[in-house]
Amino acid sequence: MSAGTYAPRPGAAPLPRMIGAQTALETRMLLRNGEQLLLTVIIPTLLLVLFSAVDIVDTGAGKAVDFLTPGILALAVMSTAFTGQAIATGFERRYGVLKRLGASPLPRWGLMTAKTLAVLVTEVLQVVLLTVIAFALGWSPHGSPAAVLLLLVLGTAAFSGLGLLMAGTLKAEATLAAANLVFLLLLVGGGVIVPLEKFPDAVQSALGLLPIAALSDGLRDVLQHGASMPWGDLGILTVWSVLGLGAAARFFRWE
Numbered sequence: 001m002s003a004g005t006y007a008p009r010p011g012a013a014p015l016p017r018m019i020g021a022q023t024a025l026e027t028r029m030l031l032r033n034g035e036q037l038l039l040t041v042i043i044p045t046l047l048l049v050l051f052s053a054v055d056i057v058d059t060g061a062g063k064a065v066d067f068l069t070p071g072i073l074a075l076a077v078m079s080t081a082f083t084g085q086a087i088a089t090g091f092e093r094r095y096g097v098l099k100r101l102g103a104s105p106l107p108r109w110g111l112m113t114a115k116t117l118a119v120l121v122t123e124v125l126q127v128v129l130l131t132v133i134a135f136a137l138g139w140s141p142h143g144s145p146a147a148v149l150l151l152l153v154l155g156t157a158a159f160s161g162l163g164l165l166m167a168g169t170l171k172a173e174a175t176l177a178a179a180n181l182v183f184l185l186l187l188v189g190g191g192v193i194v195p196l197e198k199f200p201d202a203v204q205s206a207l208g209l210l211p212i213a214a215l216s217d218g219l220r221d222v223l224q225h226g227a228s229m230p231w232g233d234l235g236i237l238t239v240w241s242v243l244g245l246g247a248a249a250r251f252f253r254w255e
């Protein structure tokens with residue numbers, strides 16, 4: 001008796017297809033979550049429009065939107081790669097979603113790749129939206145697009161590593177509280193809206209080493225002042241990326 005032929009053939013799909021499907025799912029989940037939508041889209045947009053239209057903070061010489069837009073772009077990266085990803089992954093870990101996905105044909109590194117790609121897709125949408133709004137407000141960007149892209153990629157890597165580290169080591173409720181608290185603290189003290197020069201000299205040096213300060217200052221140097229490549233800020237982001245992703249890979253707990 002000859003062996004039968006079955007269609008479709010049982011077995012796992014090719015790895016790129018699995019990662020693509022998981023990326024699409026992760027992206028839809030990011031965009032459907034009301035709290036994350038508030039963090040990733042609504043808050044940065046409102047801050048950009050409000051502080052550009054109303055003279056609340058002294059942003060120095062030039063148009064306020066030219067100072068604010070780079071900082072708001074940095075805030076958008078942080079809200080998606082760090083805050084939103086930390087909270088979502090923390091609760092997925094608590095409810096056992098990560099444990100079940102880890103036992104699927106999709107390898108664990110493939111799942112993390114899909115999450116990272118979903119973050120990048122969301123960030124592209126954020127950047128496009130904020131850029132359109134900034135142009136409508138009279139933004140006049142300068143500098144190298146390659147430098148901007150490199151800053152955004154390194155910023156995403158740094159915040160993604162820190163977000164996954166938090167989600168993989170703390171309880172979900174603690175991650176929710178800590179991620180939102182860090183978001184608020186870095187919004188105020190990370191050079192996003194308030195220039196670092198407004199803080200005391202002793203504090204400026206410490207704040208300048210934060211990833212949000214390096215990203216916002218680097219973007220501002222390029223987009224506002226026309227710098228070619230802000231190597232100092234890129235170096236800070238690289239260090240944070242290596243430390244964050246390395247620690248997340250080492251200490252992340254799936255259960």
